[in-house]
Amino acid sequence: MDKEAQARIDVWKYALGFVEMEAVKCGIELGLPEALESHGKPISLSELSSAVGCPEISLHRIMRFLTHNGIFEKQRPNPGSELFYAQTPLSRLLTRDNLGTFLLVQDGPPGPRFSLTAQDLKAGKGSGVEVSPEESKMWSMEFKTYGKMFQEFLASHAKVATSAVIENCPESFQGIGSLVDVGGHKGTAIGMLVKAFSWIRGINFDLPHVVSGAPILDGVEHIGGNMFESVPKADAVMLMTVSRIDINKLFLEPLICEKQ
Numbered sequence: 168m169d170k171e172a173q174a175r176i177d178v179w180k181y182a183l184g185f186v187e188m189e190a191v192k193c194g195i196e197l198g199l200p201e202a203l204e205s206h207g208k209p210i211s212l213s214e215l216s217s218a219v220g221c222p223e224i225s226l227h228r229i230m231r232f233l234t235h236n237g238i239f240e241k242q243r244p245n246p247g248s249e250l251f252y253a254q255t256p257l258s259r260l261l262t263r264d265n266l267g268t269f270l271l272v273q274d275g276p277p278g279p280r281f282s283l284t285a286q287d288l289k290a291g292k293g294s295g296v297e298v299s300p301e302e303s304k305m306w307s308m309e310f311k312t313y314g315k316m317f318q319e320f321l322a323s324h325a326k327v328a329t330s331a332v333i334e335n336c337p338e339s340f341q342g343i344g345s346l347v348d349v350g351g352h353k354g355t356a357i358g359m360l361v362k363a364f365s366w367i368r369g370i371n372f373d374l375p376h377v378v379s380g381a382p383i384l385d386g387v388e389h390i391g392g393n394m395f396e397s398v399p400k401a402d403a404v405m406l407m408t409v410s411r412i413d414i415n416k417l418f419l420e421p422l423i424c425e426k427q
């Protein structure tokens with residue numbers, strides 16, 4: 168791989184390397200390694216949910232991430248049968264009486280933080296449906312300094328990522344008459360796509376207060392709404408780097424290809 172390509176991979180690691188650590192710490196806080204250990208054999212999602220007191224919908228999401236990253240292992244006794252989770256040498260190191268607490272203390276003393284915790288998961292958050300107060304604050308830009316920096320990040324990320332898509336996958340846009348970018352922010356990505364593939368009618372869909380401040384873009388209609396309720400109809404839908412902020416650090420779903 169050439170150095171440029173490697174650099175593009177590495178930069179994601181430096182930006183998002185904390186995600187894996189946050190997820191692992193959350194798993195330790197929940198007591199997942201202990202639950203699997205005391206069960207003594209691979210455990211189903213419902214059994215694990217009762218063991219750690221966390222709703223299945225939230226637990227499934229963190230287990231998907233942790234198995235994808237090799238912390239736990241997925242097992243199916245027969246093809247098509249129920250999924251079970253099993254310990255790995257790594258998860259055995261993560262019980263609190265082994266190295267689990269060593270990882271937890273690296274965070275320093277507790278204080279207000281912008282991350283998902285075991286407490287959040289136990290309260291059923293992380294389902295991808297509810298909007299937390301932290302998220303509302305974040306998107307409504309009450310966090311002024313952070314908000315400004317985040318806006319800059321979104322604009323630059325959209326440019327970099329969309330340029331790569333235009334350059335490397337132009338064939339994907341053949342035959343698409345209309346395209347909606349769900350969570351498209353101010354429309355940077357869809358604006359660039361419509362400019363590159365002029366036969367496409369673009370829709371930028373985002374929260375109402377976000378699109379209300381979006382610039383006018385040729386060939387792009389801005390529509391405000393909530394993606395959990397409905398999204399505008401189009402020939403194709405795209406989502407780029409969209410996840411709820413409180414699960415952003417943990418799940419980053421667009422980046423994860425689940426191992427089957």
Ligand SMILES: C[S@@+](CC[C@H](N)C(=O)[O-])C[C@H]1O[C@@H](n2cnc3c(N)ncnc32)[C@H](O)[C@@H]1O
Nearest residue numbers: 321325350351352373374377393394407408409
């Ligand atoms: C991380 S940004 C990604 C922006 C852009 N897609 C990109 O990749 O640069 C996530 C976007 O999703 C939007 N968003 C969050 N919750 C949403 C919801 N429920 N419905 C529609 N858009 C939402 C946010 O306002 C924000 O613009």
